[in-house]
Amino acid sequence: MSKLTVTNHNRNLTGLTYVYPVLSRRAGGLSIGINFNTNNACNWRCIYCQVPELKNGAAPEIDLDLLASELRFFLNSVLHGNFYDEMEVDAAQRMIKDIAIAGNGEPTSLKDFDLAVNLIGSIANEFGIFPQSHFVLITNGSLIHRSSVQKGLKIISEYDGEIWFKMDSATPEGRKKFNHSAQSNESVLKNLQIASELCTTKIQICLVDYRQQGLSQSEKTGFINFLKQVRSHTTIENITIYTLARPSQQPEAVDLQIMPFDIMDDLAHAIRLLHFNVVVTQ
Numbered sequence: 001m002s003k004l005t006v007t008n009h010n011r012n013l014t015g016l017t018y019v020y021p022v023l024s025r026r027a028g029g030l031s032i033g034i035n036f037n038t039n040n041a042c043n044w045r046c047i048y049c050q051v052p053e054l055k056n057g058a059a060p061e062i063d064l065d066l067l068a069s070e071l072r073f074f075l076n077s078v079l080h081g082n083f084y085d086e087m088e089v090d091a092a093q094r095m096i097k098d099i100a101i102a103g104n105g106e107p108t109s110l111k112d113f114d115l116a117v118n119l120i121g122s123i124a125n126e127f128g129i130f131p132q133s134h135f136v137l138i139t140n141g142s143l144i145h146r147s148s149v150q151k152g153l154k155i156i157s158e159y160d161g162e163i164w165f166k167m168d169s170a171t172p173e174g175r176k177k178f179n180h181s182a183q184s185n186e187s188v189l190k191n192l193q194i195a196s197e198l199c200t201t202k203i204q205i206c207l208v209d210y211r212q213q214g215l216s217q218s219e220k221t222g223f224i225n226f227l228k229q230v231r232s233h234t235t236i237e238n239i240t241i242y243t244l245a246r247p248s249q250q251p252e253a254v255d256l257q258i259m260p261f262d263i264m265d266d267l268a269h270a271i272r273l274l275h276f277n278v279v280v281t282q
């Protein structure tokens with residue numbers, strides 16, 4: 001059994017500050033995670049969030065020299081060292097599927113987001129891992145109006161990367177309940193437009209069964225109505241629907257269960273009628 005498994009997302013596994021390995025269920029190989037939010041701070045508080053001791057706030061100032069040396073060290077160890085052997089990773093999983101800017105909070109809250117993205121892209125390029133591996137940003141999309149974030153998205157696009165834009169509800173009520181976010185639909189649509197103009201963008205919908213309510217009719221209708229607008233105002237084509245993979249670290253954890261597959265599949269079917277490609281993962 002590998003020490004590095006699809007359920008072991010311990011960001012301290014390598015003892016590095018910004019770089020951590022994940023065997024990604026979704027990516028099907030090694031994902032090199034980059035965590036800017038070393039203080040476990042986010043501007044949202046999703047009820048399913050797995051970040052322990054999550055607090056409200058932004059990523060702290062980044063040490064770009066440390067980020068560069070850690071990423072070079074880690075890539076060397078994976079490509080030329082004994083990382084896979086030490087972690088006892090199965091032969092079939094021994095490939096770098098992506099470099100994913102994700103982590104313990106909202107990565108785009110980093111003040112020097114564009115500088116950090118540029119550095120990561122150029123080091124990955126130096127090691128020749130693109131285009132076989134992908135450059136991915138996992139974001140809640142709420143700070144895309146910032147110019148440093150937009151510059152970063154352009155850089156990701158230059159490496160043929162992708163933005164995975166979180167959208168767990170398409171109603172203000174749902175966003176408040178599931179994400180503790182006060183964003184309006186207008187603001188989300190605007191940010192989706194900006195994101196998709198700058199870089200290939202995929203929507204990620206995490207559905208959780210909160211207090212055994214499943215997916216309410218108003219949430220389902222909200223998705224359909226909002227996604228119709230997304231279809232006509234953006235170039236976005238791909239949507240992934242998924243559910244809880246690991247236990248929430250939030251107080252609501254006791255009231256959360258995975259969303260039954262048939263409910264996710266039913267929503268996927270309705271969204272496909274709007275001419276999106278929809279994948280459902282569990």
Ligand code: SF4
Pocket residue numbers: 042043044045046048049050051054103104105106140
């Ligand atoms: S946006 Fe991500 S990091 Fe922030 S609370 Fe939600 S799941 Fe956690």
